[in-house]
Amino acid sequence: MHKFRRPHAQQISKTSRTDIGDDNFLKASLRRKSSMTKPSVPVGIICSQSGPYHAMGREILKSALMAVDEINNHPDFDFSLTAHVRDPRGVISEYHTVCDDLIRNTGVEHIIGCYTSASRKQVLPIVERTDRLLWYPARYEGFECSDNVIYVGASPNHNVLPLVRYMLDNISRQVFCVGSNYVWTWETNRVTRELVTAAQGSILAERLLELGEGAVEHIVDEIVRRKPPVVFNTLVGSSSYDFIRAFHAATTAARLEIPMLSCSLCEPELKIVGPASAGCITSSAYFESIQLPENRAFVQRWKARYGETSSPSVDGQSAYVAVYLLARALSRAGTSSIGEVRRAAAGYRYNSPQGPVWIDGDNNHCVLTPRLAVSNAQGQFDLFWEADAPVKPDPYLTQLDVAAGPARETSRAEASPIAPHLRVVK
Amino acid sequence: MSKPSSFSLRGRRALVAVKDERDLSIVRRQFERLGIDIFTWETGDALECRPDVALIDDEFLPLASPAQRALPGRCPVIALLGTETPSRLKLVLELDPASFLVKPLRSAGIYAALVLAFERAERTNELKQQVVKLEERLRSRRVVLAAVLQVMHSHAVAEPAAFALIRRAAMEQRKTIEQMSAEIAANGSLPRATG
Numbered sequence: 001m002h003k004f005r006r007p008h009a010q011q012i013s014k015t016s017r018t019d020i021g022d023d024n025f026l027k028a029s030l031r032r033k034s035s036m037t038k039p040s041v042p043v044g045i046i047c048s049q050s051g052p053y054h055a056m057g058r059e060i061l062k063s064a065l066m067a068v069d070e071i072n073n074h075p076d077f078d079f080s081l082t083a084h085v086r087d088p089r090g091v092i093s094e095y096h097t098v099c100d101d102l103i104r105n106t107g108v109e110h111i112i113g114c115y116t117s118a119s120r121k122q123v124l125p126i127v128e129r130t131d132r133l134l135w136y137p138a139r140y141e142g143f144e145c146s147d148n149v150i151y152v153g154a155s156p157n158h159n160v161l162p163l164v165r166y167m168l169d170n171i172s173r174q175v176f177c178v179g180s181n182y183v184w185t186w187e188t189n190r191v192t193r194e195l196v197t198a199a200q201g202s203i204l205a206e207r208l209l210e211l212g213e214g215a216v217e218h219i220v221d222e223i224v225r226r227k228p229p230v231v232f233n234t235l236v237g238s239s240s241y242d243f244i245r246a247f248h249a250a251t252t253a254a255r256l257e258i259p260m261l262s263c264s265l266c267e268p269e270l271k272i273v274g275p276a277s278a279g280c281i282t283s284s285a286y287f288e289s290i291q292l293p294e295n296r297a298f299v300q301r302w303k304a305r306y307g308e309t310s311s312p313s314v315d316g317q318s319a320y321v322a323v324y325l326l327a328r329a330l331s332r333a334g335t336s337s338i339g340e341v342r343r344a345a346a347g348y349r350y351n352s353p354q355g356p357v358w359i360d361g362d363n364n365h366c367v368l369t370p371r372l373a374v375s376n377a378q379g380q381f382d383l384f385w386e387a388d389a390p391v392k393p394d395p396y397l398t399q400l401d402v403a404a405g406p407a408r409e410t411s412r413a414e415a416s417p418i419a420p421h422l423r424v425v426k
Numbered sequence: 427m428s429k430p431s432s433f434s435l436r437g438r439r440a441l442v443a444v445k446d447e448r449d450l451s452i453v454r455r456q457f458e459r460l461g462i463d464i465f466t467w468e469t470g471d472a473l474e475c476r477p478d479v480a481l482i483d484d485e486f487l488p489l490a491s492p493a494q495r496a497l498p499g500r501c502p503v504i505a506l507l508g509t510e511t512p513s514r515l516k517l518v519l520e521l522d523p524a525s526f527l528v529k530p531l532r533s534a535g536i537y538a539a540l541v542l543a544f545e546r547a548e549r550t551n552e553l554k555q556q557v558v559k560l561e562e563r564l565r566s567r568r569v570v571l572a573a574v575l576q577v578m579h580s581h582a583v584a585e586p587a588a589f590a591l592i593r594r595a596a597m598e599q600r601k602t603i604e605q606m607s608a609e610i611a612a613n614g615s616l617p618r619a620t621g
Contacts, residue, residue, distance in 0.1 A: 128532060145459055145533045194431055363459050396537060398436045398461040403429035 038080045041336050043068070043326070044102035045083050046113035046123065047319075051090015052212035053237040056115050056315050059268055060137055061085065063316035064112050066305055067323035077331055081323070084108060088119065095122035103130050109336045110135060112322050115315065116236075117141060117183050124149070133338040135326055137318035139263070139285070141187035142395040148338070150345060151365040152322040152357075153315065154285045155393035157400065158370040159263045160188050163283035164195045164232075166372055166385065171259055172229030173201025178219055178243065179234030181208035188234050188263065191397070198402040204228050209239050216243040220250045223258065232261045233280075240265070241273045248276035267311035270379040280375045285368045286314040286354040287381040298353035311379070312353075321352045321366075325359065356390055365393030435540055436461030441477035441497075443467045444506060445485040449531045453481060456536045477501050479543055481527075484508050487517040498522045502547035504539050506531070524550070566604035573607035580615055591616060 045064050048057035065083060072080040084106040088094035095114065102108050103126065111127065112135045114120040120136055127134045127148045134146075139154035167175065173196060179185030185208060193203050204226065207219045216239065223231060235243050244260070251258055263283040270277040288299055288311050298320070302312045312320075329345035330336055346361030357368045367390045373381035394400070430436055440462050444450040450466070457464050465475045480497055482489075483506040489495050497503065502524035507514075518526070525543035527535055570592075577588035595617050596606035610616055 124534075143537065145456065147533065191431075198429060362455075396434075396460055397431050398434055398459070400431040400434060401428045402431055 038072075038078060040080045040082045041110070041330060042082045042084055042106050042108045043323075044099070044106065044108040044111035044113070045085045046088060046095065046098055046102070046111060046119075047085075047115065048090040048119075049087045052239075053115055054090060055237070055268060055272060056138075056266075056313065057087075057090070059266075059313040059316035060113060060115065060319040062306060063302075063312060063318075063320040064137075064323050066302065067320040067327075070301075071323065071327045077327055079330065081327060092118050092122060095119045096126065099123045099126045103127075103132060109133065109338055110326055110341070112137065112319060112326070114138070120149070131338060133341065135322040137322045138315050139318075141184050142397060143187070145363050145365075145395055147342070147364065149364060150322070150325070150342070150359060151363075151393070151395070152325065153318045153366065154368060154370070155365050155395045156187070156191060156397060157394040158285060158368060158391060159283050160191050161195070161400070162370045162372060162385070162387075163261055163263050163281070164192050166281070166283075167230055167232070167261055168195065168199045168201065173199050174204055174228060175201070175230050175232050176204045176223060176226070176228035177206045177232045177234070178223075179206075179208055179232075180211050180236045180239055182211060184236070184264075185234040191400075192232060194402050209235060209243075211239065212237065213239050214242045216246050219243070220246045223247065224250050224254045224256065227256060228258065230259050230261060234262075234264070236264060241269065244273050244280070245276045265375065266313035266315065267379060267381070268313045268316075270375050270381075271309075271311065275377060277375050277379070278377045281372065282375060282381060283370065283372055284314045284381075285370060286312075286317045287371060287373050287383060288312055289373070289380050289383060290354060290371075292353070292355055294351050294355075295353040317353055321350070321354065321357060324350055324352065325357075358390075360393055363393060363395055365395050367392055433541065434461070435537075435544075437463070438478040438540075438544075439463045439465065439475060441465050441467050441475065441480040441501070443480070443482050443486050445483045446529070449483075449506070449529055452531045452533060453536065456533045460537060460540070462540075479504065479540060479547075481506060482521055482523075483529075484514055484518055487514070488520065495520075502543040504543050563604060566607065569611055570603060570607040573610040576610055576614065577616055 045061060047060040048054055049061065068081045068083050071077050084102055086098035086102055088098050099111065099122070102111060110133050111123070114123055114134065114136055115138050117140050120134070120140070123134055124146060128146060132148060134149045135152055136149055137152050139159045140151070142156040175192065175196060177189050177192065179189065189206055196203060205222065207222070209216065220243070231247070233240060233243065247260065260280045262280050265277070265280055265282045266284065267288050298317070299312065303310065325345055326341070328348060328350060329341045332348060333340040333344035335341070342364070345359045347358055349356055349358045355369045357366055359365070360367050369390050370387050371383055372385040373383040376382050440457060442450070442453055442464050444453055454464060465477065479502050481504045485508065489497070498521050503521045505518045505521055505523035505526040506529055507518065507526055508529045524546040525539040527539050573592055574585060574588045577583070577591055578585060581588065581591065583591070592606055592610065593603055596603045599606065599617065
């Protein structure tokens with residue numbers, strides 16, 4: 001435990017081990033010594049910079065390190081954070097190893113990272129056994145609530161429900177699902193099926209590909225042959241990029257206009273996919289195009305650091321938010337002790353790039369604002385819909401009313417029985 | 427009209443008999459997240475609520491009073507295991523648990539234990555209803571046999587044809603074969619329309 005308001009408890013970080021490829025800026029950032037005048041709190045960062053979802057892992061790392069540097073140079077924080085980065089390379093068993101290494105060899109009490117649920121499940125037993133706190137940035141499928149995890153990303157009621165409601169109300173009740181064969185897709189499809197069935201619609205197909213699988217042609221052929229009114233894409237990483245390109249080429253050749261939905265696509269991925277990514281209706285708590293002063297300043301700092309053509313992503317921004325929520329909670333608690341930090345984080349509002357967010361002390365998940373947008377040809381998203389107030393997380397979908405309209409299940413953060421009104425963003 | 431998700435446990439009522447304060451606080455927190463109403467219970471207390479599920483700590487076993495022992499028949503029971511010794515498991519088996527959790531508790535596992543317990547209870551109830559139906563049918567075999575013999579006699583037909591006549595009469599009158607057989611046995615003949 002680090003009590004950084006007491007001079008005798010001052011700690012200087014141990015050596016950090018990292019491998020972040022060719023990004024010299026990141027290396028320089030990691031080499032930079034934190035201020036010697038402030039006590040230092042070691043923070044672990046676990047994200048894969050190779051493997052099937054390395055692009056997202058690198059985004060998480062870039063954003064987390066940006067937040068660490070900002071906090072270390074900010075006069076309001078009377079401590080600094082020392083990042084100890086570990087790269088599990090997308091190998092699931094490596095997550096356990098690197099987490100164990102972080103806890104044993106760097107003494108971290110707080111860890112930021114993991115992207116897939118499978119990786120989080122690898123880390124969970126260690127953080128619970130050793131009573132550490134994992135700050136998990138990714139949106140996920142819910143149905144978990146560990147006291148040793150702060151879930152900073154969107155819960156299923158933030159992410160999947162608004163998108164499926166929108167589809168049912170505005171596009172079609174007949175949907176073709178394609179996704180990666182893992183828990184995120186399984187659970188997203190289950191919720192989708194429940195809502196679609198309640199609306200007297202049907203799931204036309206549910207096609208699954210292994211993570212990293214690039215052979216997508218047979219699914220695209222089936223879509224062109226069957227001409228479904230809408231495709232719901234829950235593929236992740238390279239499979240998704242291959243699919244979107246092949247889908248765009250095949251539907252363009254066949255002169256078909258089939259809308260595609262996603263609840264994971266983000267700006268860096270639009271750039272990876274290229275022009276084929278335009279027109280995808282996406283659900284997210286964060287888009288680069290959010291017109292809030294906090295976001296405009298964040299994007300400006302991001303581009304100054306990582307280049308004018310680069311874009312922050314939802315998961316990256318969430319990692320940035322996670323570091324800030326941690327730092328603010330550390331500051332409030334005056335100690336790195338996880339019980340006190342968790343209590344300090346609960347309900348402590350932060351005006352983040354994505355808007356006001358805070359941790360719901362009832363379930364350690366983040367209160368945030370759901371949004372829908374459509375991707376454009378410039379690699380950005382045009383927002384068309386957002387909740388008018390931050391929405392309480394519902395990780396077990398306890399409040400889900402499958403017969404309800406779009407707004408009813410999203411109970412207000414203030415626990416008001418009145419559902420928030422949704423408004424169109426122009 | 428509102429319709430909760432099929433996996434939502436919102437509004438269920440749980441009787442919770444957990445000895446350790448830490449375990450109890452974990453149960454309480456997780457149940458609140460799931461929208462489940464909690465009624466804590468100590469083994470000396472009277473059972474005043476009608477729970478949908480009961481969590482029983484093995485520390486409280488064996489249950490003392492007849493009212494307590496009747497609990498497993500009233501709702502599914504989730505056993506909280508502190509030890510896996512056969513002597514303790516024997517006591518746990520008396521609860522006929524629909525699911526179990528291992529102490530010390532953590533939030534993970536509680537939702538799954540509840541879902542499994544409710545599903546197990548529903549399937550067991552279906553099975554019990556089926557057994558009751560089958561037992562009734564078994565008991566009425568004698569009546570059906572008597573009615574078949576009577577129709578064979580009165581209509582001078584073989585057993586399959588006699589049974590077919592009874593079945594047709596039962597269908598026409600929207601009755602079970604057993605009910606129709608009882609009437610035939612009592613009246614001595616098939617209803618007129620069928621003959």
